[in-house]
Every structure is written in C-alpha cells, then in structure tokens.
Amino acid sequence: MSLKKIFGLSPLETLENSKNITKKAKTLWEELKKREGLFPGFSDEAPDKTPSKLQDPKISPKSSPTAPNIEETPLFDPLAVEVAKKLSLPVLVKRIPRKRGMTFSFQPSGYLKILCNNSVDFAASSNEILKVQPWILKQQKFWLEQKELFPPILWDEGEQIPFMGSTYTFKIMESKNIQYLKFSDANHTITLCKKPSWTKAKQIKFIKSKFKEKASNQLKERLQYWSSEMQLYPDQVYFKDLKATWGLCSKSKKTISLNWKLIVFEQEIQDGVIIHELSHLKHAHHQKSFWDHVLKYQPDHNKWRKSLKNRAFLCDFLSNKPQWDNFPVDCYIPPVSY
Numbered sequence: 001m002s003l004k005k006i007f008g009l010s011p012l013e014t015l016e017n018s019k020n021i022t023k024k025a026k027t028l029w030e031e032l033k034k035r036e037g038l039f040p041g042f043s044d045e046a047p048d049k050t051p052s053k054l055q056d057p058k059i060s061p062k063s064s065p066t067a068p069n070i071e072e073t074p075l076f077d078p079l080a081v082e083v084a085k086k087l088s089l090p091v092l093v094k095r096i097p098r099k100r101g102m103t104f105s106f107q108p109s110g111y112l113k114i115l116c117n118n119s120v121d122f123a124a125s126s127n128e129i130l131k132v133q134p135w136i137l138k139q140q141k142f143w144l145e146q147k148e149l150f151p152p153i154l155w156d157e158g159e160q161i162p163f164m165g166s167t168y169t170f171k172i173m174e175s176k177n178i179q180y181l182k183f184s185d186a187n188h189t190i191t192l193c194k195k196p197s198w199t200k201a202k203q204i205k206f207i208k209s210k211f212k213e214k215a216s217n218q219l220k221e222r223l224q225y226w227s228s229e230m231q232l233y234p235d236q237v238y239f240k241d242l243k244a245t246w247g248l249c250s251k252s253k254k255t256i257s258l259n260w261k262l263i264v265f266e267q268e269i270q271d272g273v274i275i276h277e278l279s280h281l282k283h284a285h286h287q288k289s290f291w292d293h294v295l296k297y298q299p300d301h302n303k304w305r306k307s308l309k310n311r312a313f314l315c316d317f318l319s320n321k322p323q324w325d326n327f328p329v330d331c332y333i334p335p336v337s338y
C-alpha cells in the first residue's frame with residue numbers, strides 16, 4: 001500500500017502540491033514517511049497488495065477533508081510524545097476518563113502502552129515513569145529477543161513450529177493421492193503432505209484445520225483425565241477459537257469451552273487451564289476457595305499461569321491476526337533510533 005493511495009492522491013499529486021490534504025493528514029504523512037523502515041513493503045514507490053492497518057478511517061482524507069476543528073486535535077498524545085523522547089522508545093497513551101493512577105504495559109510488537117485519565121501530564125507523572133523505567137527497558141529487551149527467537153511463521157520447509165511446549169521442524173511433501181499433516185513426537189517434526197496444485201492459502205487452511213483436530217483430541221484426553229481425578233464432569237465440552245481467553249465455564253449449563261490454540265504450550269499449561277475451568281463447576285468465582293481447589297490439583301499453577309500469559313503471542317500463527325503486529329497509528333515513535 002503506497003502512501004499516495006492511503007492519502008487518496010493521484011500519481012501526479014505530491015504532498016506539497018495537493019490541495020486535498022488537511023494539515024493533520026500532512027503531519028501524519030511526515031510521521032509515516034519517517035516510519036517507512038518499520039513497515040516493510042510500505043513506500044511511495046513499491047506497490048504492495050498487503051492490506052495495511054494504516055487504512056484506518058480516522059486518517060482517511062475521505063472521512064475528514066473539511067473537518068473544521070481538525071487542527072486543534074493533536075495527532076499524538078502530548079504525554080506519549082514526551083515519554084517517547086525521554087525513554088527513546090515508541091509510546092501509545094490511552095486516556096480513560098475515570099482511571100485512577102497510571103498502568104504501564106509493554107506490547108510485544110515493541111511499544112509502551114500507558115493507560116491514564118485525561119488530567120495526567122508529563123510534569124505530574126515523570127517521577128512515576130522514572131520509577132518504572134528499569135522495568136520498561138527489561139521488557140523491551142525481552143520482547144526484542146522473543147521477536148528474534150520466534151520470527152513469523154510462513155509455513156516454509158524447515159521452519160520451527162511451536163508445539164506442545166517445544167518446537168517441531170516443518171516438512172513438506174507432495175502427493176496427488178494422499179494429503180495429511182503428521183505430528184511426529186519421535187523426531188519432532190510436523191509433515192505436510194499436500195497436492196502439488198495447492199496454493200499457499202489452501203495449505204494454511206488445511207494445516208490450521210488439522211492443528212485444531214489434533215488439539216481437540218489432545219485436550220479432550222487431558223480433560224477426561226482431570227475430570228476423573230477431580231470427580232467433576234461437564235455435560236458438554238467445546239474446542240473453540242476463543243479470542244481473549246483460554247477457557248470458559250458455565251456452572252449452570254455445566255459446559256466448558258477451551259481455546260484449542262493451547263496445543264502450542266506444555267501439557268502442564270493445558271492441564272492448568274483445564275483444572276481452572278473444571279474447578280469452576282464447583283466454585284463459580286475467583287475467591288480463595290476456588291484458588292485453593294485449583295492449587296490442590298496443580299500446586300505450581302501460578303507459575304504455569306504466568307508462563308502462559310508471557311508467551312500468549314506464540315500461538316498467533318494459528319490465528320488470523322498478524323504475528324508481531326505493527327504499531328498503531330496513534331503510537332508516537334521518537335525520531336532518534338532506538
């Protein structure tokens with residue numbers, strides 16, 4: 001996607017000669033030009049068919065060509081700009097009107113996210129920011145390492161695929177008559193046997209459906225094991241593409257849903273989620289009695305829970321969202337290299 005296309009400019013128009021571009025959009029253009037290196041395939045010259053997040057309606061000139069107050073709204077939160085310059089890293093500030101204090105989180109794609117209310121500015125918060133600076137730098141280093149260790153999976157021969165808490169080597173074979181995805185624990189390989197005519201999209205669709213099948217069988221087996229250990233039996237179990245959670249339990253309906261992407265992680269992590277959801281058949285809350293019940297069956301539950309939280313990104317290759325997501329448009333990236 002070229003910048004000209006995003007800004008709705010004809011091939012002969014430039015930023016300088018266009019009358020159809022607002023001041024806000026110009027500022028954004030300048031910012032995006034600076035970021036080109038951070039968005040592979042994103043330039044004026046090279047057309048790219050990859051859909052881009054940057055086609056956000058907020059920045060489309062079509063949606064705001066004559067908005068009267070546009071110059072009064074800064075593109076980036078002033079706090080984000082100050083913090084980003086101070087710490088030399090990209091920062092996104094989200095304002096939540098009634099929020100008390102500040103919450104910091106470091107996003108896997110490499111930016112700091114700050115949640116705070118509208119009255120928080122840099123002068124009032126600089127002490128707090130300095131206090132968390134060592135933690136932020138540690139997080140930044142950790143995520144840069146993870147990004148290098150786990151590059152996006154493109155399903156090419158020889159790639160390392162996270163599976164059951166380990167990595168398996170991906171292999172591709174071709175056959176006109178038989179198609180399968182075979183998981184071999186003995187030599188840690190996942191072999192795809194595909195038709196020679198298959199496109200990459202068809203391959204990925206097939207792989208994901210087989211992963212889901214494999215996951216459902218594995219999780220069903222663990223659920224049966226823990227059901228009999230804990231003497232808690234759900235009436236119905238679903239293996240789903242849950243977006244924001246690993247498991248769900250309805251005590252009244254006696255149903256449990258598990259996120260099948262748990263197959264990426266160690267059996268202990270899968271067990272932890274299963275024990276957690278089964279315990280909800282007894283305790284429909286997260287009070288002490290619930291946690292006591294969970295810990296009775298998995299004493300190191302908290303360790304595995306934390307591990308799952310830190311490595312949730314590992315299963316992105318099985319979902320439709322991009323692996324190692326880019327920065328949101330309202331995330332400020334300081335001009336200096338970092």
Ligand SMILES: [Zn+2]
Pocket residue numbers: 276280286
């Ligand atoms: Zn719960």
